[in-house]
Amino acid sequence: MDSSPNWFVSLLIIGSAFLLANVASAEDDYQRCEIAVNKWATSQLSQEVKEDKHTLHDLLFFLHIPRTGGRTYFHCFLKKLYSSRLECPRSYDKLRFNPRKANCRLLVTHDDYSMMTKLPNEKTSVVTILRNPVDRVFSTYEFSIEVAARFLVHPNLTSSIQMAGRLRKKNKGVSTLDIWPWKYLVPWMREDLFARRDARLSQNLNHVESKDSYNMEDFAMPLHQYINDPIALDIVHNGATFQVAGLTNNSYLAESHEVRTCVQKYQSLGKSVLDVAKRRLDNMLYVGLTEDHKGSATTFAHVVGAQVISQLVVSNSSKEHQAKNITEQSYSIAEFQSQNDQHETTPIDESPRTLSPASGEIRKSMTVGKLVEAYETCISNLRKSQSQRRINSLKRISPVNYTKEARRQVPESVIEQIVSLNRLDMELYKYAQNIFAGQHEQMIQKLLQERQSSILMNSYITAPWENILLITAIILVVVAVFSFLNAKRRMSKVKI
Numbered sequence: 001m002d003s004s005p006n007w008f009v010s011l012l013i014i015g016s017a018f019l020l021a022n023v024a025s026a027e028d029d030y031q032r033c034e035i036a037v038n039k040w041a042t043s044q045l046s047q048e049v050k051e052d053k054h055t056l057h058d059l060l061f062f063l064h065i066p067r068t069g070g071r072t073y074f075h076c077f078l079k080k081l082y083s084s085r086l087e088c089p090r091s092y093d094k095l096r097f098n099p100r101k102a103n104c105r106l107l108v109t110h111d112d113y114s115m116m117t118k119l120p121n122e123k124t125s126v127v128t129i130l131r132n133p134v135d136r137v138f139s140t141y142e143f144s145i146e147v148a149a150r151f152l153v154h155p156n157l158t159s160s161i162q163m164a165g166r167l168r169k170k171n172k173g174v175s176t177l178d179i180w181p182w183k184y185l186v187p188w189m190r191e192d193l194f195a196r197r198d199a200r201l202s203q204n205l206n207h208v209e210s211k212d213s214y215n216m217e218d219f220a221m222p223l224h225q226y227i228n229d230p231i232a233l234d235i236v237h238n239g240a241t242f243q244v245a246g247l248t249n250n251s252y253l254a255e256s257h258e259v260r261t262c263v264q265k266y267q268s269l270g271k272s273v274l275d276v277a278k279r280r281l282d283n284m285l286y287v288g289l290t291e292d293h294k295g296s297a298t299t300f301a302h303v304v305g306a307q308v309i310s311q312l313v314v315s316n317s318s319k320e321h322q323a324k325n326i327t328e329q330s331y332s333i334a335e336f337q338s339q340n341d342q343h344e345t346t347p348i349d350e351s352p353r354t355l356s357p358a359s360g361e362i363r364k365s366m367t368v369g370k371l372v373e374a375y376e377t378c379i380s381n382l383r384k385s386q387s388q389r390r391i392n393s394l395k396r397i398s399p400v401n402y403t404k405e406a407r408r409q410v411p412e413s414v415i416e417q418i419v420s421l422n423r424l425d426m427e428l429y430k431y432a433q434n435i436f437a438g439q440h441e442q443m444i445q446k447l448l449q450e451r452q453s454s455i456l457m458n459s460y461i462t463a464p465w466e467n468i469l470l471i472t473a474i475i476l477v478v479v480a481v482f483s484f485l486n487a488k489r490r491m492s493k494v495k496i
Contacts, residue, residue: 033262
């Protein structure tokens with residue numbers, strides 16, 4: 001008897017059982033993820049929107065989303081408003097400061113929104129800038145390679161890593177390699193660039209077939225390969241949404257890894273995270289857009305800058321008043337003790353103890369208008385230095401050259417894939433555009449009201465002089481009319 005049919009039936013049964021088991025396992029995994037994501041989202045959405053979100057609080061947290069232009073805001077806006085004494089030490093990967101200290105007034109970092117769990121929530125205002133997700137992915141790719149290319153001055157990868165380590169210890173500062181997400185992306189690209197350079201040298205390869213800077217695989221990882229790598233899938237794509245929601249791989253939340261992994265695995269769960277990110281933006285003092293540079297800068301200056309100036313001027317006045325009181329008290333105590341306790345064995349410090357006023361914290365003459373002017377000058381110089389640095393870095397992997405013209409050569413299929421991979425960021429960016437439009441309109445309306453109030457106030461100030469002239473003119477006219485009528489009456493009496 002032929003047993004082949006029996007074997008076939010057995011294999012079919014086993015295969016079906018295995019398939020059903022996998023389906024059941026997948027369903028269980030989805031349900032587990034759905035529960036985890038919904039539980040986290042519900043806990044975050046239960047937080048009410050701040051009623052005073054438009055008011056600057058004691059601590060300003062600039063949530064810096066990479067490649068959105070945040071560095072220019074820090075150097076050209078915030079450093080002109082806050083002194084270094086008021087700036088909190090950058091945390092990046094570990095909270096290396098106490099944000100509840102009085103002098104900690106400004107925090108600028110790539111940390112995600114989970115940083116708020118370490119900050120005094122009720123005393124913290126958050127600001128951020130968003131960028132078109134496609135442009136942000138391009139810029140992230142370019143910057144990763146640009147920074148990694150700087151290490152090609154070394155003969156090999158090992159040498160570059162050792163030298164970087166020595167320099168970081170020597171300088172005792174914060175390196176790009178310490179900052180999220182570059183501490184993951186730059187070493188990845190650095191290793192890739194050295195491998196491709198070694199391959200070119202071993203093959204004595206000098207000819208370049210491609211003219212597309214984003215697809216020169218002999219010199220750098222092609223863009224289409226970069227965007228599909230697991231590292232980019234975890235860190236780059238939808239990075240703005242995960243950062244605003246507080247779910248990056250640099251998060252302080254214990255459940256962040258599970259929630260982020262579930263959302264990356266099951267697209268349908270992304271809406272819950274997106275809703276949380278939108279709520280975060282709703283609670284922020286300011287939301288800017290990289291693409292609307294001028295409008296965003298002007299709005300930032302009036303919405304944030306004006307309040308910082310007002311807040312610090314009040315703070316400085318208070319400190320100067322406090323310093324004056326302490327100085328007067330010190331003189332009084334010294335004078336009293338010198339007169340009534342001349343035999344005191346402990347010498348008295350005759351120099352008064354004064355609190356140094358925060359004169360360096362903000363220029364007393366600073367205004368919003370001057371702040372905008374200073375920003376324009378600063379950003380022009382900063383862009384020049386950044387451009388030159390990029391040119392010097394990319395020379396090491398020439399003919400690769402990332403420009404706006406080169407971006408236009410990237411196939412539409414790659415652009416469409418970037419859009420698809422960043423569906424959450426695309427939605428969040430649209431939402432941010434609406435928020436910014438509202439903030440910008442409110443700023444314009446406020447400026448118009450202030451202008452009208454100023455004109456009205458000026459009219460009140462000049463009114464007395466204008467009234468005097470008007471009254472004088474009226475009196476003269478009345479006198480003239482009265483004189484004319486009186487003279488006419490006399491003339492008529494004489495005729496009679």
